[in-house]
Amino acid sequence: MSSPLLDVWEAASASPFHPPVSKDAQFAVGFVLLLFSLVLAGVFSLNRSFINLPLLGGPASVAFGFGAVYMICAVGVYV
Amino acid sequence: MRPIPLLSSCLAALSSFAFAELNLSQPLLSKQVLPSTFKPPQVFKNANLVRTTNLDKAYPRETINVIIENIDSKPQSEYYLPFEASLISRIGGLEVKDKKDAEKGSFKVEVVEFDVESSTEFYLIHLPTPLAPKQQQTLSISYSVLSALAPVPAQIGQSDKQYVQYTFSAYTPSAYKTEKQKTKIKFPNGDIPDYTTLPADLNAEKKADPQKQGSTFTYGPYNDVPAGAEEFVSVRYEFTKPLxxxxxxxxxxxxxxxxxxxxxxxxxxxxxxGAQLKNHFSRVEWQKQSYMNPPTSALKxxxxxxxxxxxxxxxxxxxxxxxxxxxxxxxxxxxxxxxPRYPVFGxxxxxxxxxxxxxxxxxxxxxxxxxxxxxxxxxxxxxxxxxxxxxxxxxxxxxxxxxxxxxxxxxxxxxxxxxxxxxxxxxxxxxxxxxxxxxxxxxxxxxxxxxxxxxxxxxxxxxxKPIVITLGMFAVFTVAWVLGSIDTSIGKKKMA
Structure with a gap:
């Protein structure tokens, strides 16, 4: 039996969804990003200046944001 | 005497709320309410009807193959299927197909109700193309009945056989006159100690009713059964499996x-x-028999x-x-x-x-x-x-x-x-x-x-998600910088 949505499913058979980071790599990616963020935060804490806020704090925040998402996925809470 | 009808309709409305609350398994959607005087228009007749009841599983599965004929002068597309009010809330997965063209898929089916107090309610089957006068179509109606099997006896020993009873009408309930019909019942085994015997006069072939062939019984055939006729029969058979x-x-x-x-x-x-335990559960007996792995009424x-x-x-x-x-x-x-942590008995x-x-x-x-x-x-x-x-x-x-x-x-x-x-x-x-x-x-x-x-x-x-966390982290950095740049020293600032 065919329904419109089933046709949609069949039409998309060539493009299964793959996440940007596969399940096996989540821990490694999350760990590296969090470590990078920690190092930048450490450097920032040694020299807290206004110029260092976007220069070190910015990349550290972005790395922490993505790293945290991947690390949470890696430990089994799939957000 | 206006207040009395008003009062009674109010009561009916209130009782419908109570009814709805008590009976949670009632279908909620696609229900249309008809006036209490409603009777399905007699525009069809069932030329031939064969119902097969399969009792292999813990719920009876019914398949009705019926040849319907339009006896009206106009094309018709609404076929009503009646059920008792207590039964309709336990009917599951009702699907109607064209027997000769099953590829077309299921027809649209909805529940209609005409009165809360009424003992009969209907499934309304919409034929995809209206049936022209004097034309015939073969429908295949299938559904399951939940909570339909009653264990008799209601209490058994831990390793006893379990027997269950199923009660149904030998005449397939129909809103239309049925010219010829029979009901086949397929049992899971040949151990059928009790069943209702109907007088041979009712049977079209004047034979003993039901006819037995191994583990299959046939009630009927019956000729010219009027709309709404029912003849309740019960069968009791062995079913030593969990329900x-x-x-x-x-x-x-x-x-x-x-x-x-x-x-x-x-x-x-x-x-x-299933049937409840007559005595206390005996772990020793359970452990002893578990090596032989006999059929049991418990869910293991x-x-x-x-x-x-x-x-x-x-x-x-x-x-x-x-x-x-x-x-x-x-x-x-x-x-x-x-x-499960324990065998689940009746x-x-x-x-x-x-x-x-x-x-x-x-x-x-x-x-x-x-x-x-x-x-x-x-x-x-x-x-x-x-x-x-x-x-x-x-x-x-x-x-x-x-x-x-x-x-x-x-x-x-x-x-x-x-x-x-x-x-x-x-x-x-x-x-x-x-x-x-x-x-x-x-x-x-x-x-x-x-x-x-x-x-x-x-x-x-x-x-x-990552942006929210990034912003949160950046706020922490900003707060650290702001707090770090506050001068908390006492005394005058040293000028270089």
């Missing part, structure tokens, strides 16, 4: 784009509707065949992890074998939850038209056991990623309710879009029916 009935199944499917994961969780509230184990690729399964109940489970991943299917209950993860790529595809996705998942997975399992209510939730919108779905499972809501859980800011589907009176035959969901998920919505 597994899930009063509620909650099933959650959680889609994670970041994790590439489809998480499934099912929560069951299971009852065995449940096997859940999961799709290949399922991983990280868990099986818990109110106490915690249940260690009596095995998981056998395989290429064809991943079998999850569960053993009248006993057991509630538990199982869950597992799977790769999303098997279930989710991206559409070529922008940021749209299509998800195809089984509506029901659940245990596969020989004697079957019946679900009084099924609540399915499909938790989509945060920010998904324009959700559409399609399934061949008959539903009673569906709506969208928000589900708030870890690291959510606005909550995840959730599609909630409710179905009642399903049986395990619906296991492999699919649910297809499409939704739009803009890439900007996908970055919501």
């Amino acid at each position: 597994t009935h899930a009063s509620l199944l909650e099933r959650d499917l959680e889609v994670s784009h970041w994790g590439g994961n489809l998480a499934s969780e099912e929560r069951y509230w299971v009852t065995n509707q 184990a449940l096997n859940l065949p999961l799709h290949p690729g399922a991983m990280d399964p868990y099986f818990t109940d109110d106490i915690g992890n249940v260690s009596t489970s095995r998981f056998r991943p395989g290429k064809k299917e991943a079998l999850l074998e569960l053993k 009248g006993w209950k057991y509630s538990f939850r199982v869950g597992w993860n799977a790769d999303l790529s098997t279930y989710l595809r991206k559409l070529s038209t922008g940021d749209s996705y299509v998800l195809k998942v089984p509506f029901l997975e659940g245990p596969r056991i020989g004697e079957g399992i019946a679900y009084a209510r099924v609540h399915l939730r499909v938790v989509l990623p945060e920010g998904a919108k324009n959700v559409k779905y399609s399934t061949t499972v008959p539903l009673v309710d569906s709506h969208n809501s928000l589900h708030k859980t870890f690291m959510d800011t606005i909550g995840r879009t959730t599609l909630e589907l409710h179905a009642i009176n399903l049986v395990d035959e619906f296991r492999e029916r699919d649910l297809i969901v499409t939704y739009d998920y803009p890439w900007t919505a996908g970055y919501r």
Whole structure:
């Protein structure tokens, strides 16, 4: 039996969804990003200046944001 | 005397509320209320009707093959199928197909009710093309009846055989005159100690009624049965298997784009509707006989065949992890074998939850038209056991990623309710879009029916989680810098 949505499913058979980071790599990616963020935060804490806020704090925040998402996925809470 | 009809209608309205509250398994949607004087118009007749009742499983499955003929002068497309009020709330998975053209799929079917007090209610079958006068069409109507088997005797010993009784009408209930009909009953075995014998005069061939052939009985044939005629008969047969009935199944499917994961969780509230134990449960007797593995009325184990690729399964109940489970991943299917904490005898209950993860790529595809996705998942997975399992209510939730919108779905499972809501859980800011589907009176035959969901998920919505965390972290850096640059020293600042 065919329904419109089933046709949609069949039409998309060539493009299964793959996440940007596969399940096996989540821990490694999350760990590296969090470590990078920690190092930048450490450097920032040694020299807290206004110029260092976007220069070190910015990349550290972005790395922490993505790293945290991947690390949470890696430990089994799939957000 | 106006106040009296007014009062009585008020009472009727109030009683309908009470009725609705008590009987939770009543169909909720697609119900149309007809005036109390309603009688299905006599525009059809059943030229020939054969009903097959299959008692192999813990719920009777009925298949009615009927040749209907339009005896009106105009084309007709509405065929009514009557049920008793107490029975209609236990009818599950009613599907009507054209026997000669099953490829066309199921016809549209809805429940109609004309009076809360009435003892008869109807399923209304819409024929896709109206039947011209004097034309015939063969319908194949199939459904299951839940909670229909009563154990007789109601109490048995721990290793006794179990007998169950099924009561039904030898005349197939119909809103139209039936010219010729018979009912075939297929039993699981030949041990049928009791059954109602009908007088041979009723039978069209003046033969003994029922006719027996091994484990199959035939009531009828009967000629010219008027509309609404009923003749109740009972059969009692051996069924030493559990009558597994899930009063509620909650099933959650959680889609994670970041994790590439489809998480499934099912929560069951299971009852065995079989005969109760006459004496106390004897562990010694149970252990002694378990080596021989004889048939038993207790529910010992449940096997859940999961799709290949399922991983990280868990099986818990109110106490915690249940260690009596095995998981056998395989290429064809991943079998999850569960053993409840105790054998579930008649009248006993057991509630538990199982869950597992799977790769999303098997279930989710991206559409070529922008940021749209299509998800195809089984509506029901659940245990596969020989004697079957019946679900009084099924609540399915499909938790989509945060920010998904324009959700559409399609399934061949008959539903009673569906709506969208928000589900708030870890690291959510606005909550995840959730599609909630409710179905009642399903049986395990619906296991492999699919649910297809499409939704739009803009890439900007996908970055919501890391951006929120990034902003939070940046705020921490900013606060550290602001606090660090406050001068807390006492005394005058030293000038260089």
